[in-house]
Amino acid sequence: MRNLTKHLVFLLLIFVVQTASSTVFAKKSKPNILIIMADDCTFSDLPLYGGKNVKTPRIDKLASQGIAFNKAYVTMSMCVPCRAELYTGMQPAHNGVCWNHSIARTGTKSIVHYLADLGYRTGIAGKVHASPKDVFPFDMVEGVERNSVSETANYDGDKLKEFISKDLDQPFCLVTALVVPHIPWTVGDASHFDPQKLKLPPYLADTKETRENFARYLAEIEVLDQQVGATLDLLKEANIEENTIVIFTSEQGAQLPFCKWTNWENGVHTGFIVRWPGKVIPGSRTDALVQYADVLPTLIDALDGKPNGDFDGSSFLPVLLGEKNSHRQYAYFMHNNVPEGPPYPIRSITDGEHHYIRNLTPKNLYIEKHLMARMPLNQYWPSWIFESASNSEIHELVMRYMRRPSEELYNLKNDSNEMSNLAGNKEMQPIKNRLSAELDKWMKQQGDPGAVIDSHEEFRNAKKGNHFLMEK
Template identity: 70%
Template sequence: MYKNIITLVFAFLFVSVLHTNAEQKPNILIIMADDCTHSDLPLYGGQNVKTPHIDQLASQGMTFNNAYVTMSMCVPCRAELYTGLQPVSSGVCWNHAIARTGTQSIVQYLGELNYRVGITGKVHADPRSVYPFEIVEGVEDNCVSTTAKYDAAGMREFMARDQEQPFCMVTALVVPHIPWTVGDPSHFKPEEFDLPPYLADNKETRTEFAKYLAEVEVLDQQIGETLALLDDLKIADNTIVIFTSEQGAQLPFCKWTNWNNGVHTGFVVRWPGKVESGVRTDALIQYNDVLPTLLDALGSTTKAEFDGSSFLPVLLGEKDTHREYAYFMHNNVPEGPAYPIRSVTDGKYHYIRNLSPENLYIERHLMARMPLNKYWPSWVFDASDDPEILDLVTRYQKRPAEELYNLADDPNEMKNLSNQKEVSGIQKKLSKELDKWLKEQGDPGAGLDTYEELQNARKGNHFKALND
């Protein structure tokens, strides 16, 4: 009799353990680069630098060929990732703006699911009431620092603190954001670079590009060390890992623009046992889709309304498409004089509308802040006797009202097809779709790109001037 009782007890305990393991929610690790142009990574065809840790992660998960941020600047794109909202919805329509009071972020949503949510490195998300992350020390948090401090002890402690409670850890690295002062560029041979066609080919550009690539190497090393923590703690098999390269580098035609190399982001998801290893997808996604996807994966029943939607079926191999269009916006204030831009892509064609084409485009960080950017003055100087460089300088600063590019044939967007008869139907369709999105978002367009609106938003009075 006692033997039967003991057998039943052990059987009950065994079943209980199995049930507990089955119910255990996965940990989440989000690793963000800072201003890394996706097309410079070997994963997306880059030829000038090696990134073995990123490549290995991709071999263990799913790589997204068509992932985008809505705004190619740090604060808005991080707000989008953390809230599942596009800029007008969150109120973060400018760099260094704060989210609307009452907005909820990944911290609250995962907290409701009993997650610990921490961040280490660059935060760039305000106010604290919207983003109450646990701050984990150890990783450089100043993106314009001349160093890139990396100490994994804080992350290790956070991850290992409570094996019974799942965690979400955001590791927000500051490389390869300018100034490009970390890493070792000496082993590169600038004269042998496969320089992207949107960059002026001169000595200064090649020298600075080498420094940028050295920081991409540091990025890859820090990613490798971060991923190693999961193996050391034996939790890799129960952790969803997301790597994203954020927006493009602080180079012309990348960050601060709506061009493809500004808004297109590298994006990889590893989830052992759920996401097939070494696969790629053409499914179109944006940062505002990430939070809804994570909540869907965790079985959340939240009734919250997001601009994004879950692409979990893509991750699980049940679908190969997600959204039909991705949308983009740019407000140049406070990084320069007003230069509002809106655009849309269906994954093949990209339609851009410059709302104030009569203005001269100026971005102060890229053009005027010496010695951080030594290449731009060399472009202006060399434009006097180099027609190709003159064309790049002119194209960057003086833009037409409309642009249209075939991303499949021209991913660097060097040939504007706007108003050409053979693509007029495509242009009209995308223009109509952009109008629809602006109306749905309540985006007034050029009226947002003012210092008055930014100052009102910083005081919590989003769009006050427009509503008065």
């Protein structure tokens, strides 16, 4: 009897040890998540998306190891709204971040909450630009410059490594929010570029100041590429590269005319790469239409969680797994100009082939105070104004930027830089009418009343947590 008891105890111990080991293995088998964000990097300036002026070997290598999205978008081409969208899975009118430098509605859940429910610790290194703290309770990770307008872009991989290796039994999500290539374009070596040999996109006026500023911007993209590479190397050093989902995104367009603070393609289109060893086909590309609001539901789905009904986005996991090459039928965009300038509300929509833009107050002049103010490191716009007096092409660009029609329509396949407005073309009316109707549906669904939101009063109220009464 005594021997039988010992035998049973022995078997029980084996069972306990095996169960504990299985639990630890299950924890370790959950993939880690690394999200690397650029800051104000126009997607079309990256070689991956056709850029001709700067080389990004580490970003290109990452794309060769994962899937690159050709049609990924932010809803608002401003730092705070687009990050809030990424972290909450909600678009601006839903999460309350309808203006730059505003705060999310109290009670909104973010990536930190959702991943905590799945056993993850979630930290952020670098630029935060998301508040209040109870909505975005990230662990603060040191090692990356947090001030996006700093003249430095400090980076200390050892600090990031501390977070990564803090608890190897618990999976992590780390957002590495870099501050390059956000202005003031003071890091990197601009001497790598000859301003006179740069291939300027057609939406930029060809002035000496534009070329010099563009060279400094490209130098920061070089630094971005280096910091992306250094961050990826940390995974290899920790021997967790094969068990980590990596997302790289370029955020919205640069602080140049027709990019950031606009609904044009080079403002709202973002570079987007996902690497997931063993799951994503290396070197693949997709035309699936996705937005930042889709990212959080996708991550939850990938971790075998249940994306809830609060999201404006939905999971594109089948696209990542190579099971589908389509996702959204439409992507939607919003712009409220306060506090970056006088009110100038814009709404727009794309089906991936055509882009319809509605300027809600077309009689107003468009003014963006940061871009148009003369600063020591931002002299391109004054040069546009000066040269427009004698250069008709530059004058046309200035007028196009500041004085906009009520409607715009572009064929993205034939006119990726959106230089030819087709809204008045009779043959395009069916497409314009369809997109216009779908835009109306989205605004109604979001509870977006349109132009009345874009006011200093509503912005001040939102900063106090008293958001405009908008219901999904």
